[in-house]
Amino acid sequence: MNQEAINFDKNLALFYFAYRAFSKTADDLVENYGISKVHRRILFFVARMPGLTVNELLTVLDISKQALNKPMQELLQKEWLVTKPNEADKRSKRIYLTAQGKNIDAQISEAQKEKMKTIFQQTGDPTGEAWTNVMTEYAKETGTDFIERIT
Known part of the structure; x- marks a missing residue:
């Protein structure tokens, strides 16, 4: 297929609508727990990259310290997160679920994972390999350090 035959405007719009649908699944569950999207993003990335430092989490989330502080403190108070000393740098702490x-992260993520599995099956890509390749290339634009740490 040549480049002219691909409708990139449609693909951009589809990407946007797909993201909205993907996010809505988690957003509905997030509301049930009385937390915000920032709380969810913190849980999500700490679950997949245990041991992030606060500065690393700021980079991953692309938010300010001020925007992170309150939700982070709330998650610590709920005892959904814990911080531990960073053996490599005593000035910082590592964050873990x-x-x-x-359990909260798993409950919120499960619906998204099931929908993803279904769509991969429906599109003839049961392992999601093609989708993973596309998303990896996009993600590389933000740097590969964090991509390699995803568990």
């Missing part, structure tokens, strides 16, 4: 935090 507690068992309760892992």
Whole structure:
């Protein structure tokens, strides 16, 4: 297929609408827990990259310290997160999910994972390999350090 035959405007719009649908699944569950999207993003990335420092989390989320502070403190108070000393740099701490935090993340993520599995099957890509390749190339534009840490 040549480049002219691909409707990039349509693909951009589809990407936007797909993201909205993907996010809505989690957003509905987030509301049930009385947390915001920022809380969810913190849980999500700490679950997939345990041991992030606060500065690394700021980079991953692309938000300010001020925007992170309140939701982070709330998650610590709920005992969904815990911080531990950073052995490599005593000036910082590493962030981990507690068992309760892992459970909340799993509940919110499960619906998204199931929908993703269904769509991969419907599109003839049951392993999601083509989608993963496209998303990896996009993600590389933000740097590969964090991509390689995803568990």
